Amino acid sequence: MFTSNDTDFMRLALAEAAKSLYLSNPNPRVGCVIVKNGKVIGAGFTQAVGLPHAEIEALADARQRGIDPAGATVYVTLEPCSHIGRTPPCTDAMIIAKPARVVIAMQDPNPLVSGQGIARLRAAGIAVECGLLEEDAALLNRGFVSRMTRGLPWVRLKVAASLDGKTALPNGQSQWITGPAARADGHHWRAQACAIITGAGTVKEDDPSLTVRDVITQRQPKRIIIDSKLDVPLKAKVLQADPSKGVATVNAMVVCGAITTDAQRATEAQLKAQGVDVIAMPNTQGKVDLPQLMRYLASEGEMNEIHIEAGFKLNGSFLREACVDELLIYLAPTLLGAGLGMANLPELHSLQQRHDWRLIDHTAFDPDLRLRFIQK
Numbered sequence: 001m002f003t004s005n006d007t008d009f010m011r012l013a014l015a016e017a018a019k020s021l022y023l024s025n026p027n028p029r030v031g032c033v034i035v036k037n038g039k040v041i042g043a044g045f046t047q048a049v050g051l052p053h054a055e056i057e058a059l060a061d062a063r064q065r066g067i068d069p070a071g072a073t074v075y076v077t078l079e080p081c082s083h084i085g086r087t088p089p090c091t092d093a094m095i096i097a098k099p100a101r102v103v104i105a106m107q108d109p110n111p112l113v114s115g116q117g118i119a120r121l122r123a124a125g126i127a128v129e130c131g132l133l134e135e136d137a138a139l140l141n142r143g144f145v146s147r148m149t150r151g152l153p154w155v156r157l158k159v160a161a162s163l164d165g166k167t168a169l170p171n172g173q174s175q176w177i178t179g180p181a182a183r184a185d186g187h188h189w190r191a192q193a194c195a196i197i198t199g200a201g202t203v204k205e206d207d208p209s210l211t212v213r214d215v216i217t218q219r220q221p222k223r224i225i226i227d228s229k230l231d232v233p234l235k236a237k238v239l240q241a242d243p244s245k246g247v248a249t250v251n252a253m254v255v256c257g258a259i260t261t262d263a264q265r266a267t268e269a270q271l272k273a274q275g276v277d278v279i280a281m282p283n284t285q286g287k288v289d290l291p292q293l294m295r296y297l298a299s300e301g302e303m304n305e306i307h308i309e310a311g312f313k314l315n316g317s318f319l320r321e322a323c324v325d326e327l328l329i330y331l332a333p334t335l336l337g338a339g340l341g342m343a344n345l346p347e348l349h350s351l352q353q354r355h356d357w358r359l360i361d362h363t364a365f366d367p368d369l370r371l372r373f374i375q376k
Helices: 004-018 054-064 090-097 116-123 134-140 141-149 181-190 202-206 262-272 292-300 312-322
Strands: 030-037 039-045 075-078 099-104 125-131 154-162 195-199 222-226 254-255 275-282 305-308 324-331 357-365 369-376
Touching: 004 030, 004 039, 004 054, 004 075, 004 134, 004 141, 030 262, 039 054, 054 075, 054 090, 054 195, 090 116, 090 292, 116 125, 134 141, 141 154, 141 202, 154 181, 154 312, 181 357, 181 369, 195 202, 202 222, 202 312, 262 275, 305 312
Parallel strands: 075 099, 099 125, 154 305, 154 324, 195 222, 195 305, 222 254, 254 275
Antiparallel strands: 030 039, 030 075, 324 369, 357 369
């Protein structure tokens, strides 16, 4: 059904979509290329939320070049939207432009769209074909697909460890186990997430800012602190705005257990006064209900991808609660001996109780090695 030229042009559309990797959340990453007489006459990718989608950008690009897109072939990595959201439907703009053919990588998993955009284009007399490089398009939007189909974000747990699996010395010192190249790559994963999660223990121990610094981005992810006791230091960097690093507002949230004491209520009031969101979400043990939090971040926060950078206790909690979809592990070529491990997990009594993961990628960042795993 598809030619080699179709594949080449769709790869160009996927390259456009990749340009919105740090930009489009909570919208999907979409790229569009318009081809007429064998030549690209327009290209575009989805902009920041509330701004034009990829198809609108590509049509505008064609018109800016002075070329009429009527009769052209449009290659787009996701089914054009057919509903009114923050922007008008892209199918309307497509129908007005009158292309002869639209080639789509994957159908939109959003139930508000899911096939309706394709149907409307066909009803307008436009030939539509779907399924070209579908897997590539889906991988680019793992978080969006997860939110639309499971009601959950795609959760990535990042760990930097020694060869013997230690993430910190017994005294808690952990900066730095890996080298500059690996740490810079970690910021690439931060930048594409909707939120970065850490624990109150990490905030107290390391006082991280949890901002994206080593890659260029127009958007900083929300910073979320899991703090069961609601005793996070009010002056912690993660709870401050930092315009010098592109954090114009505090853009932070503290999620705690039950708020029962006067001291906790006072802390809650102080946090809210400095612009921090505070949400009480206790489980039956008085800790934070992590599965409920993930559902909340997907439904109320419209979050596609969550990036976790925490200590071994919170890592263990996320893993025990089956909240992790992907492991992002950086291994440094060193041995630390005694220290803290990757995650605080319960003791197993049989190898049959283990939870296996599947390796999907391994990349060297001299002198370290990055490994990525997803659940089997």
